[in-house]
Amino acid sequence: MKLDRQLSLLKHKLGKGTKTRYISISSGKGGVGKTLIAINLGEILSENGKKVLIFDGDLGLSNIHLMYGISPTKDLVDLIKGFATIEELPVKVNKNLYFISGGSGFQQLADIPRTQLSSIIMKLHEFAEENFNYVIVDTPPGLNRITIMLASSVDIPLIITTPEPTAIMDAYALIKVINKEEGIDDFYVIVNKADNSAEAKAVVESLELLAMKYTTARINYIGYLHYRKNLIRRIIDQNPIDEAFKEELRESISNLDFEIQEKEGFWSKILKKLGI
Ligand SMILES: Nc1ncnc2c1ncn2[C@@H]1O[C@H](COP(=O)(O)OP(=O)(O)O)[C@@H](O)[C@H]1O
Ligand SMILES: [Mg+2]
Known part of the structure; x- marks a missing residue:
């Protein structure tokens, strides 16, 4: 099939909207709990027989597998380099929950030929649509192109912050860029490592004030998660599911x-953002 025709078919197919729900988990600052939340969210969403895929968007510095203590044999970088097929990537956590590791040794997206990129996107789209109800995308921290692209393409962009002023300012900076550059208005905020609800509310209020003054973004407060000392132990033991944390x-x-x-x-939005 001619390339132009193939691309236009692909765009038509992706443009129709999908049944799979995409949720991104992002933050301005690293270490705020994105990966832990991605994993626990995956557990929750997969409980009622729904199929869930956690997708490690941190190409090159992937760490979901480290939390689980499972070494994937193939990852996204292998897929991009042509060393793996998509079916080989998902690592099974339980009957309904899988993750795809980002891998290491990543080249720039810009270095990958457009045709190769569009064919990878097509495969990822079909694979997700056929096999999963939810895709949770764990993004790299901070203001980088991959995070902005992923968070502005999903159905639900979750933003994680802690009560630390630096984490709040970095969350605001991320929201502002996604709002201004990509026109996204609704952001869903979780305050992690909080002491109590008053502290979490104060965090959200300061985010709201900044957002209202300088952007058109809406801060939708989802809730807060307590700081729990025992979580560090869990991460060391590579047992990332804490029932109390999950309940919250x-x-x-x-x-x-x-x-x-x-x-x-x-995937249609991703394609556009990559200029394909
Ligand atoms: N609610 C919490 N209470 C205590 N420690 C937490 C909490 N959430 C995350 N952590 C710890 O913070 C560290 C960073 O978490 P991680 O999920 O890797 O963050 P990120 O993916 O944002 O870099 C981990 O050691 C984790 O155990
Ligand atoms: Mg992480």
């Missing part, structure tokens, strides 16, 4: 509406 997260995400109207699909 479950309560927070009950505020989220996953039933989003049909709209342009995730």
